[in-house]
Amino acid sequence: MNILIVKLSSLGDVVHAMPAVQDILAAVPDARIDWVVERSFAPLVQRCQGVRRVIPCDLRRWRKSPLSHQTRDAWRAFRAELARDQYDAVLDLQGLTKSALVAWLARLSPSGKRYALSNQTEGSGYEAPTRWVAHEAIHIAPHCHAVQRSRELCAKALGYEVPASLNCGLQARALTQPAVPAASRPVVALVHGSSRADKQWPDDHWLALAARLDLAGLDVALLHGTDDEERRSQQLAQQMKNACVWPRLPLDLLTDALATCAGVIGVDSGLSHIAVALDLPHVQLYNFDTAWRTGPTTTQGQRSVLGQPCPDVDAVWQAWGAVSRA
Numbered sequence: 001m002n003i004l005i006v007k008l009s010s011l012g013d014v015v016h017a018m019p020a021v022q023d024i025l026a027a028v029p030d031a032r033i034d035w036v037v038e039r040s041f042a043p044l045v046q047r048c049q050g051v052r053r054v055i056p057c058d059l060r061r062w063r064k065s066p067l068s069h070q071t072r073d074a075w076r077a078f079r080a081e082l083a084r085d086q087y088d089a090v091l092d093l094q095g096l097t098k099s100a101l102v103a104w105l106a107r108l109s110p111s112g113k114r115y116a117l118s119n120q121t122e123g124s125g126y127e128a129p130t131r132w133v134a135h136e137a138i139h140i141a142p143h144c145h146a147v148q149r150s151r152e153l154c155a156k157a158l159g160y161e162v163p164a165s166l167n168c169g170l171q172a173r174a175l176t177q178p179a180v181p182a183a184s185r186p187v188v189a190l191v192h193g194s195s196r197a198d199k200q201w202p203d204d205h206w207l208a209l210a211a212r213l214d215l216a217g218l219d220v221a222l223l224h225g226t227d228d229e230e231r232r233s234q235q236l237a238q239q240m241k242n243a244c245v246w247p248r249l250p251l252d253l254l255t256d257a258l259a260t261c262a263g264v265i266g267v268d269s270g271l272s273h274i275a276v277a278l279d280l281p282h283v284q285l286y287n288f289d290t291a292w293r294t295g296p297t298t299t300q301g302q303r304s305v306l307g308q309p310c311p312d313v314d315a316v317w318q319a320w321g322a323v324s325r326a
Contacts, residue, residue, distance in 0.1 A: 001032065001088045001089070002032050002087045002088050002089075002109065003032065004033075004106050006035075006036050006090065006091065006092045006094060008038050008094055008096075008098060008099055008102070009094075011269075012146075012269065013094070013146065014037060014270075015168070015170070015270065016146040016150060016273065016294070018169055018170055018277060019147055019166050020153070022167045023151055023162060024158065031050075032052050034087075035048070035055065036055045036057060036082065036102050036106075038056070038058065038059065038060060039058050042056040043251045044170075044274070047170055047173075047255055055078075055081055059098050082102070083107050086109040088109050089112065089113060089114075089158060090106045091115050091154055091157060092114065092115065092116040094130070095117040095126045096125055101129075104133040114133060114134045115136050115138060116131055116133070116136075117138060118139045118140075120142070121140055121142050121143070122142050138153050140152050143292075145292065145293055145294070145297060147297050170255065170274070172255050172256050174256070175253075175260070179249055180247065181246070183242075185217055185218060185219045187261050188263050188320075189222075189246075189266070190209075191267060191269055192236070193229035193233075193269060194268065199267050201310055203232075205310070205312075205313050205316075209265065209316060210241070214240070221243070223246055224248060225270075230245070230248065233245045255274060258274060258275055263275075263282060263320070264283075265285070265316065267286075268285070268286055268290065268294055273294070276296045279302075282296060282303070282323060283305055284303070285310070285316065286304055287307060287308070287311075289306060291304035301326045302323060303319040
């Protein structure tokens with residue numbers, strides 16, 4: 001059975017769709033799963049167990065210059081790659097116009113069908129074309145975790161029950177050459193950056209937390225995904241003991257480097273969700289109550305810490321103590 005997953009972005013959303021792939025493999029042993037995703041996230045999806053072929057696209061970039069020769073050539077190449085196989089099921093897990101377009105372009109087998117969300121869930125984007133191009137639009141409970149939403153859509157489309165256990169299937173590999181600075185002590189990665197300022201944690205809190213980690217015999221690595229986050233990382237590292245700033249890595253190498261850490265403490269961001277998928281000891285910080293929708297979903301080794309207006313250092317430290325002993 002050939003299956004196409006359409007989940008284009010963003011980083012956290014892509015990670016949240018990975019357990020659905022593992023569910024499909026368990027329920028449909030002969031499944032051959034391809035995945036369309038934005039090119040920048042393709043290296044991560046290639047590490048998702050059971051994905052046969054990753055089909056990268058550049059919709060974000062193409063929209064900036066839709067009529068250029070470069071865009072038209074790239075679009076033709078993408079459509080040719082998408083048409084290589086016929087699919088028995090196309091699963092639009094995104095629920096947006098752009099994912100509906102990709103699902104519509106995908107080539108179906110004679111009995112193939114397109115499946116999509118029939119409704120919006122709380123805190124998630126949704127656009128009507130995803131329903132228009134689907135042969136079957138599937139209703140999902142409005143109050144639903146991001147991981148569960150994808151799992152339920154796939155289960156209802158393909159006719160199986162969502163398994164009780166959860167497995168992301170994100171596979172790290174041993175680093176064959178140094179990708180990050182060497183450390184003499186176990187390393188805790190700090191994920192301070194977020195695309196939304198209201199998700200961030202104050203600098204003085206990070207400094208106080210790093211001081212406690214140092215006294216506990218742990219080094220600190222600061223991660224970043226943008227130039228602004230890198231500048232902030234450098235500024236924080238200069239005020240911390242035994243701290244280093246990791247280079248900006250492709251997502252596959254970043255996954256490998258994170259897997260070597262003693263744990264991760266971070267705000268609600270894509271990098272934090274990678275740590276969750278790797279099942280690392282992890283504390284995720286929320287300034288408002290959205291942890292029910294995107295927070296850690298496993299029961300061991302991970303915690304969400306909620307605060308108003310933000311979690312205090314003592315609460316985060318207590319959570320770290322609990323996950324590091326688990």
